[in-house]
Amino acid sequence: MRTVQMSEITSAVCNAVIKANTILPPDILQALRAAKEKESVPRARKILDILLLNADIAAKEQMPLCQDTGLVVIDLSIGQEVKLEGGGLEEAIQQGIREGYKKGYFRNSVVDDPFIRMNTGDNTPAIIHTHIVPGENLWLKILPKGAGSENVGALAVFKPTESLENIKAFIINTVSAAGANSCPPVIVGVGCGGNLEHCAYLAKRALLRPVDQRHERQDVAGLENELLQEINKLSIGPQGLGGDTSALAVNIEVGPTHIASLPVAVNMNCHCTRRAVIKI
Amino acid sequence: MKIIVPPLKDEDINELKAGDEVLIRGVIYGARDAAHKKMAAGRQSGCDWPVDLQGQVIYYVGPCPAPPGRVIGSAGPTTSGRMDAYTPIMLEAGLKGMIGKGQRGPAVIEAMVKYKAVYFAAIGGAGAFIAQTIKKVETVAYQELGPEALIKMEVYDFPCIVAIDIYGNSLYKT
Numbered sequence: 001m002r003t004v005q006m007s008e009i010t011s012a013v014c015n016a017v018i019k020a021n022t023i024l025p026p027d028i029l030q031a032l033r034a035a036k037e038k039e040s041v042p043r044a045r046k047i048l049d050i051l052l053l054n055a056d057i058a059a060k061e062q063m064p065l066c067q068d069t070g071l072v073v074i075d076l077s078i079g080q081e082v083k084l085e086g087g088g089l090e091e092a093i094q095q096g097i098r099e100g101y102k103k104g105y106f107r108n109s110v111v112d113d114p115f116i117r118m119n120t121g122d123n124t125p126a127i128i129h130t131h132i133v134p135g136e137n138l139w140l141k142i143l144p145k146g147a148g149s150e151n152v153g154a155l156a157v158f159k160p161t162e163s164l165e166n167i168k169a170f171i172i173n174t175v176s177a178a179g180a181n182s183c184p185p186v187i188v189g190v191g192c193g194g195n196l197e198h199c200a201y202l203a204k205r206a207l208l209r210p211v212d213q214r215h216e217r218q219d220v221a222g223l224e225n226e227l228l229q230e231i232n233k234l235s236i237g238p239q240g241l242g243g244d245t246s247a248l249a250v251n252i253e254v255g256p257t258h259i260a261s262l263p264v265a266v267n268m269n270c271h272c273t274r275r276a277v278i279k280i
Numbered sequence: 281m282k283i284i285v286p287p288l289k290d291e292d293i294n295e296l297k298a299g300d301e302v303l304i305r306g307v308i309y310g311a312r313d314a315a316h317k318k319m320a321a322g323r324q325s326g327c328d329w330p331v332d333l334q335g336q337v338i339y340y341v342g343p344c345p346a347p348p349g350r351v352i353g354s355a356g357p358t359t360s361g362r363m364d365a366y367t368p369i370m371l372e373a374g375l376k377g378m379i380g381k382g383q384r385g386p387a388v389i390e391a392m393v394k395y396k397a398v399y400f401a402a403i404g405g406a407g408a409f410i411a412q413t414i415k416k417v418e419t420v421a422y423q424e425l426g427p428e429a430l431i432k433m434e435v436y437d438f439p440c441i442v443a444i445d446i447y448g449n450s451l452y453k454t
Contacts (some may be wrong), residue, residue: 043299043441047403050439054406058354063408067344067354067427105347107354107427117314119426148359148381148404180382180452181359183404239404240382241441241451272405 001083002136004280006092009138012278013096016142017072018104020276021064024055027210028248028273035185035245044243048185051238051271062104066272069106070144072097072126075208081136090128093140098122109147129201138280141208149186149268152178155200158262167192167264168227174266175231175247180240183270185248187211188231191265193255202253203267208275211249224250238271287335288376293398296442298449302400304438308337308379309420312358314428316366318421323369330421330430333370337377337400342427343417344407352414352433354407357381360399364388371395379440383452393448401443401451413438 029052036048058065074093078084086092101108101123110124111117133139154174158167175188191202214221227250237243248271257263282302284292296302309331311319319329340360344353360380367378368391376397381404384392392399402410416434423429444450 050403050406050409054403054409057412058408061408063347063411064344064354065408066405067342067356067407068358069344069354105345105353107342107344109342109427119428121426151359180401180404181361183381236453239401241401241443242453270405 001081003083003085004138006084006086006089008280009089009092010096010099012280013093013140013142014100014103016140016276016278017097017100017144020142020144020274021069021104021106022062023059024065024272025210025275027212028271029055031211031248032185032271035248039244041237041243043241044237044245047238047241048245064104064106065274066146066270067107068109068146068148069101069123070146070274071110071150072123073143073145073204074126074128075141075143075205076128077131077133077139079135079137080132082138093128094124094126097124097126140278140280142276142278143204143208144274146183146270146272149178149182149270152182153203153265153267155196155263155265157196158264160260160262162262167262168230170264171227171266172230172234175268176234176236178268179236182268183272184236184240185238185245185271187248187269187273188227188250189267189269190250190252191255191267192252192263193257194263195258195261196263198255199263199265200267202255203265206251206253207267207269207273209251211251215252217254220252220254224252286337286377288337289335290396293376293396293446296398296445298442298445298451300442302440302442304337304440305436306434308339308433308435308438310339310341310343310431310433312340312342312428313362314425315422315430316363318425319430320366320369329373331432332374334374335376336374337379338370338375339402339433340378340380343411344427346417350411352411352417355411355414356407357402357404360384367391371397384444389444389448389450392444392446396446398442398446399444400440402438402440410438
């Protein structure tokens, strides 16, 4: 057994949310630069330039990249050989977010209830997905998720005999309908399989994968590439104002499902996809 | 690059065409979902608008708090479509410009043509960049809404693109 103190987790989460909100991940920066080189529409090129400049300013000035510093999603894996000491794990994580959002001067974007809508004042609670895994480490994958892109997701449960063409059309139509609202160029997270809630989770998990990594299965990677090409043909362009760059990547995660089901979820993320990974 | 100085008159915006890049200088107001809902509810119960909308520009924004030594934190646009339901009555009350991101509904575009108003797109996700053009901020109403309060901002060379002009021409695909 290895002992981990809760205070260590709180401080790691605090630092990680600050870093995630102010420094654009290198794979996204690289994808934006590459997109700018290839982009044929002058206005779109100019917008991509501004996005790169924004990343520069945010990193130098320690400013959040985007004012929507998001509802934080955490994918937590706990090694079963880890002994946790010094309080509750969930509270330690929430406290890290509380401290990080205060220290970073980030916006509190969480309300306590869908109808009463009182701001909780500290950007908690985060949404935490927990997995127990072998080993003696703790992994936290952190995704401060903006709502412009979150609001335009979709989930459909198809028949198991549905044609791949129709499934592709559902994904492409979701991106098309989102238009400018999801802050293109977007990252399209797709979950296929599982059941209703697991499928949505798979789509979220897809967004945690860097945009320069294709799925390890060749058929799924092929589908990712094909969908990306189709989506870029929509000419939504950066900010929905036209151009060749509508998406930076399509990331698909697949999972086992029921013999009667074929659920597909689309979870979009903006060009300003922020994430951090902590290993303790 | 055209320079736009609110409050706007018809002659300031009737030459603007969808696609034009502009820089805004002067006073604009910041409001998003909750402030719009409150303003509309206030009007329904017979109260005045919290500010005179005549010729004004509203920026759909919920900024980050200002770090020490700054007037505002990151301050990029939010999705404008969520404000569509409240927009026609504000245009009727004299609102001349809106800044946000994303498509507007047909009722908004119709009201923009009727009352002669323009919709500017700011760059979503470029909040740190945009914040550099905001020079002064004060809360005008609804302080209790925190990041959703109604604020008054002084901006200098705030960059945007005319997304929908007063003739209803739009850069967005329908």
